[in-house]
Amino acid sequence: MAVNAVLKQRMADLGLTQEELANRMNAALLEITGRPGDVSDRTVRNLVNGTTRRPIGRTRRALEAVFHCPLKDLGFAVPAERSEGPVERRHFITASTALALAPNSGSPRRVGTSDVERLQRRFAEVIANDHRHGGRLAIERTAVVLADEALVLQGSGSAGQRVRKQIYASAAAFRSSAMWAAVDGRRFDDAAAHMQVAVQLAEMAGDPYIKFRIWSHAGTMYRHMGRPADAAAANDVARKLGITRQDPMFASLGLARQGAIHGAAGDGAAARRAFDQSQDAMQRADPAAARPVWMNAFYDQAELDSLALCAYLSLGDFERAEAHGHRCLSALRPHMQRSKAIATTRVARAQLEQGALETAVARAMSVPGEAANRHPRVVGMLRAFGRRLEVIAPGSAAARTWATYIRDTWRSYA
Structure with missing residues (x-):
């Protein structure tokens, strides 16, 4: 031998x-x-x-x-x-x-921290683009290409073990962004395929932060697919990672998403308990602690209230949902344009269910045109809003106003 x-x-x-x-x-x-x-x-x-x-x-x-x-x-x-x-x-x-x-000839170059930093800058760009637009196929495809570029970088030269793991973590991060873009765009089969790749890359990286992101996204994916049991199981994987004990902010996010899952499952008591615990964890978190860029870019009090808005809307507690919605909208950072469109649409639905027809229609019509016409999740929620308006108040002035809006402004999606 x-x-x-x-x-x-x-x-x-x-x-x-x-x-x-x-x-x-x-x-x-x-x-x-x-x-x-x-x-x-x-x-x-x-x-x-x-x-x-x-x-x-x-x-x-x-x-x-x-x-x-x-x-x-x-x-x-x-x-x-x-x-x-x-x-x-x-x-x-x-x-x-x-x-x-x-390379085909010559000595391989050294892959180092500057290469990792370049990948991290590109990842920050993907995150920013997602918060502006969300759900776009172009965002998903860009993230996949960047994940592939990270893997190409692995073979472009020699590197130490630490750098290797950071590059795998970058590839996993890009794939997790592709997964999220597919979830947000309602392309669930594609999202599941991205998740499979992201999970394996994250294991190669040994990075608990990106593992948390992937499994937390998986919980959201299954919740949107109407599979709350799978959603809870996936979110539990994220919540059991050691970083949730080390940093209460991660514990808060895991609990807030668990609250949204309980809301989708119709368990009001469990949802309220999860949001109370999430709020407590957030208050204990050190705001100056070092965290990944994706975490700093989106998770704060506004996002916690956004998840509570979603949960209480699912539970039919429309007054509580609206209250969380107003808190969310008042605290959203300017770059969270996709989140603002979603929260605005949900607040409009909560107002509609409480009988405030004109207020609800005005709120729904305030959703920016780009989101109302191009974001799959917002488009679906606005369609559901219109259908519910016709059930609650057929032929009313508010219904006629909405119909005119649909015909003149939102015609291609009516």
Whole structure:
């Protein structure tokens, strides 16, 4: 049994340990096949020590994607070729190009903290764009491209273990943003696919903050899909991470989202208890503590009240919902344009259910046109508002005003 000296040297050229190569191969398989890889340290050890001389199937595809070369150039005996269909071949070529990990010639460059900082700046841009627009397919696609760029960076040169993990964390963060954009845009199948990739990348990174974001988003995704039991289970994964004990602000967010899930499930007592606990945790949190950019960008008192507004609206407690809605709108930061449109629409619905027809219609018509016409979640809520208005007060002056608004301003979505 002879050691595969070629593979060993290629790993040394990239500064890869056996564990790091296994992680890279799993990431490649996730991109190529859409399914998590199961390559272990032992798999790589067998490849290096010569126990495995003819890797086939998923192992072969992962190796060729990671090193960006045919199997024979890695010191292996090449198994008999099989034909591949054009779609499969195109998929593999695209994925292996995106995950190219080594230049064709010369010494690999050093990947360092400046590269990580550049990724983090791009992530901040994605976050800002999401808060302005939300739910756009363009945001989702941009986040996916940036996640792929982060994985390409993994292979563009040598790097220390800390930098490697930070790059995986960046890739997971971008994928979690793609997931959220898909949730916000009501593209739930796409959101679930992004979640699968994000979870595995986060595990490779070992970053509890991005794990919290992914699983917390998953809870929201399932809540919007009408699956409160799955929502609670996913949100519990986030809430059980150690950072919720270290920083009460994360505990507050987990509890607030749990309150919204209880509201969707119709459990008013549990919702009220969760929001009380969330408020208490927020008051105990240190406002100056260091937190990820995505957390600082959105979670505050306004977001807690927004989640309470959603929960109490689901529970039919419209007076309490409206009160939280006004608190939310008064505290929202200027960049939270998507959140403002959603909260405004929900307040209008709470007012409508209390019989304040003219006030409710005026509030609904105040939603900015871009959100009213282009944000899938807001569009759906405004449609539901109009249907409910026709049930409560058919033929009323308020209903006629709304109909005119729909016809003249919102015609393409009526």
